[in-house]
Amino acid sequence: MSREGKYRRGVGVMLLNHEGKVFVGARIDNTDEAWQMPQGGIDEGEDDPWLTALRELEEETGIAPRLVERVAECPERLKYDLPEDLRGKLWGGKWKGQDQDWYLARFLGRDSDINIATRHPEFREWKWIEPDQLPELIVPFKRDLYRRLLREFADYL
Numbered sequence: 001m002s003r004e005g006k007y008r009r010g011v012g013v014m015l016l017n018h019e020g021k022v023f024v025g026a027r028i029d030n031t032d033e034a035w036q037m038p039q040g041g042i043d044e045g046e047d048d049p050w051l052t053a054l055r056e057l058e059e060e061t062g063i064a065p066r067l068v069e070r071v072a073e074c075p076e077r078l079k080y081d082l083p084e085d086l087r088g089k090l091w092g093g094k095w096k097g098q099d100q101d102w103y104l105a106r107f108l109g110r111d112s113d114i115n116i117a118t119r120h121p122e123f124r125e126w127k128w129i130e131p132d133q134l135p136e137l138i139v140p141f142k143r144d145l146y147r148r149l150l151r152e153f154a155d156y157l
Contacts, residue, residue, distance in 0.1 A: 006094075006095060006096065007079055007095060007096065007098055007099035008041055008094070008095040008097070008098045008099070009041065009042045009099055009100075010039060010040055010041045010042060010098045010099070010100040010101075011039060011040065011049050011050075011052045011053040011056060011100055011101045011102070011103070012037055012038065012039035012053070012100050012101075012102045012103070013037060013038045013053050013057050013068075013102070013103050013104075013105055014037055014102065014104045014105070014149060014153060015037070015038065015061075015063075015068070015105050015106075015107050016071070016104070016105070016106050016107065017107050017128050018106075018107075019128070020131070020157060021128035021129055021130060021131075022128065022129055022130075022131050022134060023037065023038065023061070023107065023114075023126065023127075023128060024036060024037055024126065024127060024129055024134070024137060025037075025038065025061070025116060025122065025124075025125070026123060026124050026125045026126070027122060027123060027124070028121055028122055028123060028124045029122075030139075032139070034137070034138065034139045035127075035138060036138055036139070036142070037134075037146075038056055038057045038060045038061060039098075039100065040052070040055075040056035040059070040060070049101040050070060050073075050101075050103060053101070053103050053105075054068060057105075059118060059119075059122075060118065060122045060123060061114050061115070061116060061118075061123075061126070062113070062114055062115030062116065062117075062118055063107065063113060064109075064113070066108075067107060067108045067109035067113055068105045068106070068107060068108065069105060069106045069108055070103060070104075071103075071104045071105055071106055071156055072103070072104040072152075072156055073102070073103050073104070074102040074103070074104075074148075074149065074152045074153075075152065077099050077100060077101055078099075078100055078145050078149070079097055079098065079099045079100070079145075080097050080098055080100075080142050080144070080145045081096055081097040082095070082096060082097050082141065083141050100145075102149055102152075104153045104156055114126065131150055132150070134146045134150060135147050135150070
């Protein structure tokens with residue numbers, strides 16, 4: 001069965017520090033000034049999206065799960081479509097976008113607990129930003145999704 005035109009199942013984490021700022025990273029494979037929150041795909045055999053989110057967060061940021069407290073979950077999965085020019089380049093051309101579970105979490109550690117030089121690095125740099133800056137820093141095709149997350153998590157921001 002062809003998967004072309006379907007959405008890759010994934011997760012994402014809006015991680016807040018003690019000042020209420022959000023973690024973003026600049027992707028290592030994108031030279032544009034485009035930042036994103038940690039996110040990734042659900043692997044075969046993973047049946048708890050929150051545990052997948054913790055795995056992805058650790059893989060991308062080096063943050064141990066014990067340093068993360070779950071605060072809220074977006075009540076529905078959010079989708080985004082890749083632009084046509086990227087569909088054939090990402091994920092072997094299998095997917096047209098992602099269908100993601102999103103979580104709001106609090107970072108309980110210190111900045112020194114963050115290490116983006118992981119086994120398979122995805123970010124070239126990282127920073128904490130004000131939540132309202134998110135839509136302007138993300139690639140254009142994810143802006144609506146990020147605006148929706150800001151609305152969904154507004155009571156906690």
